Amino acid sequence: MSFGKLKSQRKAKELHSFVKLDDPHQTANSEESSLIQAADANTLEVHENAMGTASIDDSEHTQRPSLDQPAAKKPRIDDPSDGGAQQGEEHAGKHAGSEDHAVAMSLPVPEQDRARPAQLHGCHRSLPASLQILETGRHGRGIYAKSALHAGSVIMSVTPHVSVLSTQYLDQYCSACAAPATETGLKRCPKCKTVYYCNQECQNRDWAWHKRVSSPGELEPFGLNSAGDLVDLISRFTTNTFTLTSPSLTPIGICIAPTVAFANHSCDPNAVIVFPKTPGSPATMEPLLNLIALRDVPPGKEIRIAYIDTTLPKQIRHKELKETYNFTCQCKVCTRQVVVDPHPAKALQLTTNIIPILTSAGVTPSSYPLLAMTHLHQELLIATLPSSLSQESLDDAIRAAAKYSAGLQSLLPKGHPVRAVALGELGKLLGVDEPAPPTDPAQASKFPPSGPARLKLAYESLVRAHEELLIGFGKPNQGGYIGKDVREAIIRLERELGIWTSGIKNTLEDAMLAQRASSSR
Numbered sequence: 001m002s003f004g005k006l007k008s009q010r011k012a013k014e015l016h017s018f019v020k021l022d023d024p025h026q027t028a029n030s031e032e033s034s035l036i037q038a039a040d041a042n043t044l045e046v047h048e049n050a051m052g053t054a055s056i057d058d059s060e061h062t063q064r065p066s067l068d069q070p071a072a073k074k075p076r077i078d079d080p081s082d083g084g085a086q087q088g089e090e091h092a093g094k095h096a097g098s099e100d101h102a103v104a105m106s107l108p109v110p111e112q113d114r115a116r117p118a119q120l121h122g123c124h125r126s127l128p129a130s131l132q133i134l135e136t137g138r139h140g141r142g143i144y145a146k147s148a149l150h151a152g153s154v155i156m157s158v159t160p161h162v163s164v165l166s167t168q169y170l171d172q173y174c175s176a177c178a179a180p181a182t183e184t185g186l187k188r189c190p191k192c193k194t195v196y197y198c199n200q201e202c203q204n205r206d207w208a209w210h211k212r213v214s215s216p217g218e219l220e221p222f223g224l225n226s227a228g229d230l231v232d233l234i235s236r237f238t239t240n241t242f243t244l245t246s247p248s249l250t251p252i253g254i255c256i257a258p259t260v261a262f263a264n265h266s267c268d269p270n271a272v273i274v275f276p277k278t279p280g281s282p283a284t285m286e287p288l289l290n291l292i293a294l295r296d297v298p299p300g301k302e303i304r305i306a307y308i309d310t311t312l313p314k315q316i317r318h319k320e321l322k323e324t325y326n327f328t329c330q331c332k333v334c335t336r337q338v339v340v341d342p343h344p345a346k347a348l349q350l351t352t353n354i355i356p357i358l359t360s361a362g363v364t365p366s367s368y369p370l371l372a373m374t375h376l377h378q379e380l381l382i383a384t385l386p387s388s389l390s391q392e393s394l395d396d397a398i399r400a401a402a403k404y405s406a407g408l409q410s411l412l413p414k415g416h417p418v419r420a421v422a423l424g425e426l427g428k429l430l431g432v433d434e435p436a437p438p439t440d441p442a443q444a445s446k447f448p449p450s451g452p453a454r455l456k457l458a459y460e461s462l463v464r465a466h467e468e469l470l471i472g473f474g475k476p477n478q479g480g481y482i483g484k485d486v487r488e489a490i491i492r493l494e495r496e497l498g499i500w501t502s503g504i505k506n507t508l509e510d511a512m513l514a515q516r517a518s519s520s521r
């Protein structure tokens with residue numbers, strides 16, 4: 001799993017509601033602070049949070065309280081990932097205006113891909129000598145290797161200017177150094193009773209920030225008058241924010257490191273961001289963001305990280321990149337001509353194998369993780385439906401949709417939008433024309449049924465879905481966009497069912513006429 005940038009505003013909303021804001025009347029004390037402002041046109045100023053040595057003011061939270069009781073440690077393990085090679089489109093053009101980044105390339109470089117030195121407000125001075133920031137028309141500014149980098153080398157290592165834990169992890173990780181709770185636990189701030197620290201040293205370090213947080217009045221000078229304003233502000237930072245991860249890659253919060261935020265995206269990245277917590281590294285530097293080379297990077301090549309989970313299928317990757325970062329990735333992986341995207345095909349193989357194992361282990365369809373797995377399986381089956389649809393692939397997708405929908409029905413109340421949408425999806429799948437309905441009666445008795453029974457089930461599912469959509473998305477909204485879509489599907493099916501009914505009627509009438517004719521002979 002690649003953990004690059006924060007994926008969505010949704011995550012920002014889950015963040016610990018305390019945001020570490022500095023005094024709006026002070027000038028930023030680092031080169032990179034001014035860059036945040038330049039990049040996002042915001043008045044927020046951020047300082048290095050490595051040390052809590054700032055003088056204590058006279059606010060009501062001024063007295064640093066002594067620490068509270070330990071919190072329990074609840075460790076979690078997630079998977080790491082890496083990426084493969086990517087060439088060409090990441091290279092700085094050889095016609096670029098600086099001798100620093102001259103790269104020998106055999107093909108002419110389009111104007112928009114020619115790299116030139118970027119305007120940086122002095123930030124580049126904090127870059128290691130092996131790197132430079134260049135700019136192209138297509139990707140804006142990006143980080144380029146000046147000298148050769150080797151797989152596994154630490155390209156950059158910086159303490160983020162700001163790091164904030166997600167609310168759910170506040171009692172499991174230190175709010176200063178992001179270290180996971182040890183056996184002895186973390187100690188709670190007795191004043192706010194919300195954040196936790198490893199020890200007094202971490203609390204002291206965080207104090208310069210922590211003493212300023214939490215009172216809505218203190219946010220007003222920043223133009224933040226409500227929690228909504230705050231969420232908007234955080235959301236505007238989304239494109240320049242990194243997911244803060246534990247050493248085992250659990251996403252535990254977000255952080256801002258403006259220089260690293262110059263790294264552009266590739267679905268086949270040559271670098272990755274981690275917070276490894278090197279044994280022996282000083283806690284005062286933590287959380288320490290490391291940009292690591294995943295493979296050898298020659299001089300002149302751009303350093304690219306993945307903003308999103310690159311194990312996802314291309315359609316989903318592109319949707320996320322467009323929605324969150326407003327660009328369409330044109331890396332080699334995305335532009336490669338493939339009959340079937342290898343990612344969903346591989347994932348489908350896994351879900352196909354894992355679901356029966358979970359089921360035979362007694363995991364019920366509505367319980368975690370089988371329900372989520374069934375939904376993923378359904379999505380993958382739909383994503384990999386062949387262009388010339390086969391009965392088997394369609395029926396597989398219907399079976400997965402039916403299982404997912406049934407699982408949700410036992411968990412969510414009638415009218416819940418998630419349950420309503422799932423039921424609508426099932427109905428629509430059942431309503432798809434059958435490519436090759438089974439002629440064998442044994443086959444026909446299996447789920448999903450075939451012919452008129454299938455259409456009837458589709459119709460019933462859609463009608464139920466529509467009822468629930470009206471609840472979940474609001475009656476005045478007519479169930480929203482999905483409600484309208486389902487309504488149209490219902491009307492189409494009513495017509496088709498009419499044909500089936502009249503077809504059966506005609507057949508019966510024909511049979512009766514034939515019987516009458518034979519008996520009158």
Ligand SMILES: C[S@@+](CC[C@H](N)C(=O)[O-])C[C@H]1O[C@@H](n2cnc3c(N)ncnc32)[C@H](O)[C@@H]1O
Nearest residue numbers: 138139140141239240261262263264265325327
């Ligand atoms: C965090 S910034 C990266 C630095 C940015 N290029 C700059 O000039 O400040 C993310 C933005 O860079 C651009 N970007 C990043 N990767 C890209 C890519 N592969 N293709 C096109 N644009 C990209 C997008 O505009 C995206 O919203």
